[in-house]
Amino acid sequence: MSDEITEHPPQTRHSQAMTAEPPIYRADLTLTQVNKDITAAIFRRPNAYWFAGMFVASCCLALGAVVVWIQLHVGMGVLGLKRPGMWGTYIVDFVFWVGIAHAGTLISAILFLFRQRWRTAINRSAEAMTIFAVMCAGLFPLLHIGRTLIAYWLIPYPNSRHLWVNFRSPLIWDVFAVSTYTIISLLFWYQGMIPDLATVRDMHPKPFARKVYGIFSQRWKGTARDWHHYEAAYGLFAAIATPLVLSVHSVVSSDFAVSSIPGWHDTIFPPYFVAGAIFSGFAMVITVLTVVRKAFNLEDYLTIDHMELMAKIILATSMIVSYGYIVEVFMAWYSENPVENHIYIWIRFFGPYLWAGWTIVFCNCIAPLIFWFRFARRNMVILFIASIVINIGMWFERYVIIVTSLSQDFIPTNWRYFAPTIYDIGTFIGSLGLFFTMFMLFARFVPVIAISEVKSVLREPVGERAALEESHA
Amino acid sequence: MPSKYRPPAVLALFLDPQKLLDAVKAVKDKGYRGLDAYTPYPVHGLSEALGLKISWMPRVTKTGFFVGAGLGFTLEAWTMAWAWPLNIAGKPFISVPAYMPVTFESGILIAGISTFCAVLIAARLRPAPNFHNIDDSITNDRFGLYVPVRPYESGNVQTLLKELGAEEVRDLA
Numbered sequence: 001m002s003d004e005i006t007e008h009p010p011q012t013r014h015s016q017a018m019t020a021e022p023p024i025y026r027a028d029l030t031l032t033q034v035n036k037d038i039t040a041a042i043f044r045r046p047n048a049y050w051f052a053g054m055f056v057a058s059c060c061l062a063l064g065a066v067v068v069w070i071q072l073h074v075g076m077g078v079l080g081l082k083r084p085g086m087w088g089t090y091i092v093d094f095v096f097w098v099g100i101a102h103a104g105t106l107i108s109a110i111l112f113l114f115r116q117r118w119r120t121a122i123n124r125s126a127e128a129m130t131i132f133a134v135m136c137a138g139l140f141p142l143l144h145i146g147r148t149l150i151a152y153w154l155i156p157y158p159n160s161r162h163l164w165v166n167f168r169s170p171l172i173w174d175v176f177a178v179s180t181y182t183i184i185s186l187l188f189w190y191q192g193m194i195p196d197l198a199t200v201r202d203m204h205p206k207p208f209a210r211k212v213y214g215i216f217s218q219r220w221k222g223t224a225r226d227w228h229h230y231e232a233a234y235g236l237f238a239a240i241a242t243p244l245v246l247s248v249h250s251v252v253s254s255d256f257a258v259s260s261i262p263g264w265h266d267t268i269f270p271p272y273f274v275a276g277a278i279f280s281g282f283a284m285v286i287t288v289l290t291v292v293r294k295a296f297n298l299e300d301y302l303t304i305d306h307m308e309l310m311a312k313i314i315l316a317t318s319m320i321v322s323y324g325y326i327v328e329v330f331m332a333w334y335s336e337n338p339v340e341n342h343i344y345i346w347i348r349f350f351g352p353y354l355w356a357g358w359t360i361v362f363c364n365c366i367a368p369l370i371f372w373f374r375f376a377r378r379n380m381v382i383l384f385i386a387s388i389v390i391n392i393g394m395w396f397e398r399y400v401i402i403v404t405s406l407s408q409d410f411i412p413t414n415w416r417y418f419a420p421t422i423y424d425i426g427t428f429i430g431s432l433g434l435f436f437t438m439f440m441l442f443a444r445f446v447p448v449i450a451i452s453e454v455k456s457v458l459r460e461p462v463g464e465r466a467a468l469e470e471s472h473a
Numbered sequence: 474m475p476s477k478y479r480p481p482a483v484l485a486l487f488l489d490p491q492k493l494l495d496a497v498k499a500v501k502d503k504g505y506r507g508l509d510a511y512t513p514y515p516v517h518g519l520s521e522a523l524g525l526k527i528s529w530m531p532r533v534t535k536t537g538f539f540v541g542a543g544l545g546f547t548l549e550a551w552t553m554a555w556a557w558p559l560n561i562a563g564k565p566f567i568s569v570p571a572y573m574p575v576t577f578e579s580g581i582l583i584a585g586i587s588t589f590c591a592v593l594i595a596a597r598l599r600p601a602p603n604f605h606n607i608d609d610s611i612t613n614d615r616f617g618l619y620v621p622v623r624p625y626e627s628g629n630v631q632t633l634l635k636e637l638g639a640e641e642v643r644d645l646a
Contacts, residue, residue: 031614164552173574180578184585199612211602218598222611224523227515229595232528233588244581455514463614466488
């Protein structure tokens, strides 16, 4: 390794440790250029693609609002919920969105602890995605409880009835896990954003905007002391967010695993849910970033190398998820338990829900195998299509787990085929609208890439003028 | 911003973080104390060069975690076993394994919130619509070195900093 350093003396001046690895960003990027490129989207009028995207997203959101209003007004009967399937697409959507959220924390916390410097390109937008996805996720249980106005009964507080929530129930663990996750992700995201908001504050030509960014950038001065505490806190946030992210989806999976329903009562659920969450979350990161890098001309930052690394993570988590499916089926067959056999093998792959069962096998196990090939990992069209296929697959995975297990329970006279209504579908479209509307606004007003973090991993972290002087010398 | 008393000091702006690090060492060798640096990103080795003590953030997080976890568990045990004991499926009133998720989440919640508040306090952050940084280019591409001086030393320090490669030197008297 020392040979390599002596071979390229001009590149090693600032950061000798980095020369062992290929550069993360183009070697000739300067600090000034980074500022200009990343904040460009904030200073100029957004282009037609942004307005078109915003229009479609807010139409979906409006549709969702109407559907939710009807559901609140008329009642839960408008949904496809009929005995015995009393958990339907709302819970599917909840698990789906919580899963999407996990990639953001994985990128910002776990990849930080593993010192994966390429995460600097994607962490800001992935964390934003986390927050918007958790917001979407949080809506569904609130609507699903039916009496949304008294949702606050889920919180343990002293009341005139002298009643408390049951802390032995996984549904209450969920309340604590998801709300903790929302708050911690929000703080982590905001703390990471303070220096960048200060950058916008110092660059903004309009006095009013300077004031607004001044409020949110909290008097950030960028002194060595500030950075010293900031970096310590960032590491600590990463350290507490790592077990948190693993716990949240484990708790969500306990909603099912702790019950005694065949198809749910399964010890493999926590790790298999967490892997699935990361799998679907990374797919969503690719979907969103494909659009962002094109719309805001950020190809120099969200490089194809970063996309390739994400494709590799998708491939790895796809393998874990496939292993989870195989274990479920194998254990059902090996146990010779007729009820388990019926649910895990018959209903899902040969019975009434075979279309859903084979959809998830194709989308989550077979389609991601294309990422074994390098050309697929480096082709934006293939990446984009695969990421959408994976997200469809992961939505149906939760559909299969939740709906099939309930639809044919212990008493055959109760059996009923679950069919979602237009209200189920409308609410889901509304949540997609909420997610993308929030993301569009985020991309418009906040730097979508962590400026200060990108600066800290540049090969030659100098300003434009210093770079110019050096080239003259 | 309302004008407050500022101790006399010199600010040097560098274009290159390496020059800043060299300058910190050189100025410290000359016997100047209370230095601070302004950088657009956390420069590696700067905390050590300035001789900053290990941050007190970890203690806040650790304390926050144990306080939060303790409060979480106390809430569960008190409500389930004391305030209104209910026999739920014959389980013990204090079901330790079932109480662990909420205990853990409360610990993380308080640890995170207290760490965030600690950063706000340590870096003296608060919403400030009319705030102007010492120089607008600090968040862009300049690396500032702040040297508190006695008024009569200002000239010498400015010359020294220019020799060390400062792009711009300013007297903040």
